[in-house]
Amino acid sequence: MAKVAIIGGGMSGVACAMQLVKNGHNPIVFDTGKRGVGGRMATRSESNVQFDHACQFFTASDPRFVATCREWQEKGIVAPWKGTIVTLRQGEVVPIGGGHGGGPNWIGKDGMESIPRKLLSELPGCTVHPGAWVSRLKRTSHGQWEVITSERSMGCFDYAIVAHNGKCANRLSACHGMENINKVLVKLRLSSIWMVAIQFQNGLKLPYDAAFVEAPSALSFIGNQKNKFVSSRKSECWVLFSTAEYGKRNKVPQEFIPEDKGKQVTDELLSEFATSIGIARDALPSIMFTKIQLWGAGLPLNVLQHSDFILDPTTKAGICGDWCVEPSVQGAVLSGFALADAIHAREQGIATAYVSSSFRPVQTASPIGAFPGLCDGPATTSNGSARSAASSAKGQRPVASTSPASPTQAPALVEPSPEPHPSDTIKWAVRKRVWDYLEQHNLVDFPRPCHKRIPNFKGAGEAAHRLAGLDCWARAACVKVNPDVAQ
Incomplete structure (x- = not known):
């Protein structure tokens, strides 16, 4: 039984932990989230209104992930979302998949954040350290990995898995023993996306619940939270997501957003929202509250080729994430599963080594990610849903x-x-x-x-x-x- 440190409690890290436990190993998850695990599976509550402020819904096309979603549904963790999804194309409302986007489209029964939280809470043999800022990974003389937080050493582990990306992942992998991992990570390119949540006093009564917004708008997606949360049904809370281009032009330190920049972005995206839905700005209902957030490392702009994960068998260091497959919940989960299976295979004496260094650009996924299997939607990878369908349950690449x-x-x-x-x-x-x-x-x-x-x-x-x-x-x-x- 291997003792595995997983740095990152997003969906890929959670999936890796789940599969490791299933294979008889001992994962320990470290996550920086103050409110709990989840990463971009994020839910907030403001003024007695709940809203998902990152991932809005997800789809499944790969047979293994389809079966996984059904298992989660039986456990009451996820539910099909019946929201009507459309594309807003320069004033025209274009239905997706007959107006319902194919399906099922999945959401967390208590918000997206509840999915990873419930999965880990029901996972025997897995320890979770929330609010743990891992500052350093150190290779020991015995060939193990010591995990060091900002406060203390958390012990030594047989494997070190980095299940997140961005500056923190680059920093952690810039150590002895992770040279091959770091060489790949520095090639990853990530988008910056602004999110604005707005609660209106009265409903807009639009004939759809969510919409992909096409250029030339600075918005990429809008979503009504009313039918996702019981607490939000007395009023309407909409979340607005910018395009990656807008995020790049207006990028600031996400840890400290200047007040004037926050007001500017809120005002501009609210105006874009009114234009997109065909309502004059001053005709919008009274606003009860607004909340803004910059996802500085939003989604991958390029993804790994030929491998669903990275594993260095010499140092027992690995990495998984949506950027190894496709920018979607499905991609994140399949990457975590595949890495866990590779670790198990190695522990069984089957040599495995996966270090791919080439990337391909994400060409046609929407700025908020890919949705494999979403009928007629704009949010597919360059290989579309066929890419996921062609991948077998064993995680074969196309x-x-x-x-x-x-x-x-x-x-x-x-x-x-x-x-x-x-x-x-x-x-x-x-x-x-x-x-x-x-x-x-x-x-x-x-x-x-x-x-x-x-x-x-x-x-x-x-x-x-x-x-x-x-x-x-x-x-x-x-x-x-x-x-x-x-x-």
């Missing part, structure tokens, strides 16, 4: 492009090499596949990497020509390794 223009992947602990000639791509993929199969199944003693290069295998070229014509090979995740030098 087919990797073999065109010369595609980004390349660095295999485990190996620096990336130049892209091969297209005709040679499959040959190098065969070599990588043979290597992975032998290593994961521990069948025989096989050549170790020499000078950071994976050895060739006799017959790889002939195998490549035969495999090229198989449909199942075409659907597999193919990656290349070291094609630049004959070996």
Whole structure:
């Protein structure tokens, strides 16, 4: 049984802890949240009104996550949300999925924050340290990880998992033993998004509950909290989210928002809100309260390729998050599950090593994330819901492009090499596949990497020509390794 420190209590860290417990391990979760765990699964209460001020709802398309959501529903943790979702396109109201966005669209029964909180509270064998600011990770002489908070040492662990991103993650990974993790993290790009919550004295009586707002508005999404919380049904509380571009132009230190900047952003986004819904600004109902927040590390603008997580088997350091899969709750959960399974496999003697260093841009996800399976919605990744559907319950990645223009992947602990000639791509993929199969199944003693290069295998070229014509090979995740030098 491995003792695993998980730094971050968002959905990816929670999912990793859940799967580790299921596999018989001992996770300990450290989270900085003063009010509890959750990260971007955040819920606030102001003036006796509750509102989700980050994640508004989520969808599921991957079979494993679909089943997980059903389990959570049976336990009373989540519920289908019947809210009507539309797209606002320059004054036009465009229904999504017949006006209901496909479905089901999931929300927490007591707010989004209640999901990770309930999941961890019902998780035997898992210890949670809320309000814990981990200042340092230290590699010990015995090969363990010491977790040090701003107050004291929290003990030593077999594995150290960073389940969040941004400046704190970069700082924690900038230590001895996490060099390979840090090299990847510094390539991650995150958006900044403003959120303004507004409670109106009277209802707006709009024919929809949420809307994706298209350019040229500075808003990206608006959501009515009335039908999500019992406490909010006497009046209407709307949450407004800016675009990433607006967030970048108006970025300030999120820990201390200047009063004048807060007023400016509130005023501008409120005006954009009135314009988007087709109401004059002075015709809006009386405002009872406003709340503003800047998500300085909102959502990933690029995501990892070819791997749902990162695990350095030499130092037992790993990382998971939505940026490893797609900017969604589904992506975060699948990444956490996959990393936990890899740790378990390694503890069972099956060698695993996943350190991918290439990213692809998030091209068509909305500024508030991707919603795989949302019918006709704008909020899908560049591969859309097909990407999630193609991924099996084992967490397989989708087919990797073999065109010369595609980004390349660095295999485990190996620096990336130049892209091969297209005709040679499959040959190098065969070599990588043979290597992975032998290593994961521990069948025989096989050549170790020499000078950071994976050895060739006799017959790889002939195998490549035969495999090229198989449909199942075409659907597999193919990656290349070291094609630049004959070996």
